Amino acid sequence: MNNRQLFLQHLAQTTDFPLLIEVEKAEGVYLHGPNGEKYIDLISGIGVSNVGHRHPKVLKAIQAQLDKYLHLMVYGEYVQSPQTKLAEALCKTLPAHLDNVYLVNSGSEAIEGALKLAKRYTGKRNIISCVNAYHGSSQGALSIGGNEIFKRAYRPLLPGVTNIQYGELADLEQINQDTAAVVIETIQGEAGIRVGTKAYFQALRKKCDEMGALLILDEIQAGFGRTGKFWAFEHFDIVPDIIVCAKGMGGGMPIGAFIANKEVMGVFKNNPLLGHITTFGGHPVSAAASIATIEVLKSESLIEQVETKANLIKSLLIHTKIQEIRNKGLMMAVKFESFEVLKPIIDRAIELGVITDWFLFCDDSMRIAPPLTITEEEIKNACQLILQAIEES
Numbered sequence: 001m002n003n004r005q006l007f008l009q010h011l012a013q014t015t016d017f018p019l020l021i022e023v024e025k026a027e028g029v030y031l032h033g034p035n036g037e038k039y040i041d042l043i044s045g046i047g048v049s050n051v052g053h054r055h056p057k058v059l060k061a062i063q064a065q066l067d068k069y070l071h072l073m074v075y076g077e078y079v080q081s082p083q084t085k086l087a088e089a090l091c092k093t094l095p096a097h098l099d100n101v102y103l104v105n106s107g108s109e110a111i112e113g114a115l116k117l118a119k120r121y122t123g124k125r126n127i128i129s130c131v132n133a134y135h136g137s138s139q140g141a142l143s144i145g146g147n148e149i150f151k152r153a154y155r156p157l158l159p160g161v162t163n164i165q166y167g168e169l170a171d172l173e174q175i176n177q178d179t180a181a182v183v184i185e186t187i188q189g190e191a192g193i194r195v196g197t198k199a200y201f202q203a204l205r206k207k208c209d210e211m212g213a214l215l216i217l218d219e220i221q222a223g224f225g226r227t228g229k230f231w232a233f234e235h236f237d238i239v240p241d242i243i244v245c246a247k248g249m250g251g252g253m254p255i256g257a258f259i260a261n262k263e264v265m266g267v268f269k270n271n272p273l274l275g276h277i278t279t280f281g282g283h284p285v286s287a288a289a290s291i292a293t294i295e296v297l298k299s300e301s302l303i304e305q306v307e308t309k310a311n312l313i314k315s316l317l318i319h320t321k322i323q324e325i326r327n328k329g330l331m332m333a334v335k336f337e338s339f340e341v342l343k344p345i346i347d348r349a350i351e352l353g354v355i356t357d358w359f360l361f362c363d364d365s366m367r368i369a370p371p372l373t374i375t376e377e378e379i380k381n382a383c384q385l386i387l388q389a390i391e392e393s
């Protein structure tokens, strides 16, 4: 069997229509197929490859760590310098009170940990999250997700979860004394890139404070520079109680984290001790890659360039079939009339060598989330091919 047949035969499928793009090598913004195919990756493996594929500095850090050690011990026991240095680097990007990092393997796991932490710290049980939010696919993360179609088949899920409308000031009234936490994507991703206002986030922060609820910001998709700030919440002059990250954090390696104040995180130590456990969380190779990723974002001034690159894309993607472009930095959604109009465009763009896709809960919009390393030339080329795909589909 060839690779494609093996994929269909032996790998679990989650749809009947996988993209089936076969990749032999990836570098920078490009994916290369086995038969000379070359694709510009405009989705970064869904918001992961912020520093591009196989950034040389990330590879170097991985290689250096390979020569030292791989897994040594379950999380939280041994002093492993990739973890300690990463925690220090993360805390330096954050306001002073976010000074304690719990490292995990993925976004969903980070959300699970943050939910447990909020329940344990506040002693309350109810969680508020948003309509059309996506926080992951594990039971807890799914429970606070905001799309009933994806939840229905798996009920019963966690009790005590209420969905409010993202960005809707009136809905903040639903946060009350029984609310342990409000979990919210700072920029909603799978809803099709929805951006709240500063007034909304400030009111949300105030309401959480009044009610003694923790504010958990999910920056799994928006974090690590994608929106033009290291953390998206910096756009809104607010500070969360817990920040959650993954995806772009590892430069292509699996890692996630939830970060809080040391006093808050301290509840995991008692009654019961080992309140949250992971074997592989903060794997030393992933942690080394993550440190390098933060260094690359800074040394190459990638975050500072985000706004200019996003504006270039917006100025180039002009067509009668494009109804709107919603974005915060390089987290972008290009809206068409319907899925039926968009789908052939995405298919044709792939044939022409540009990879985009749509969103879990918004199928009339094209996702554009390129590596932040993408150059002006690469943007021009990609946009020209998208326009060609629109014309030809």
Ligand SMILES: Cc1ncc(COP(=O)(O)O)c(C=O)c1O
Pocket: 046, 106, 107, 108, 109, 111, 134, 135, 136, 137, 185, 189, 190, 218, 219, 220, 221, 246, 247
């Ligand atoms: C905002 C957000 N939160 C959580 C997750 C879940 O992360 P993971 O797939 O690493 O479990 C995702 C993944 O797409 C996400 O976009």
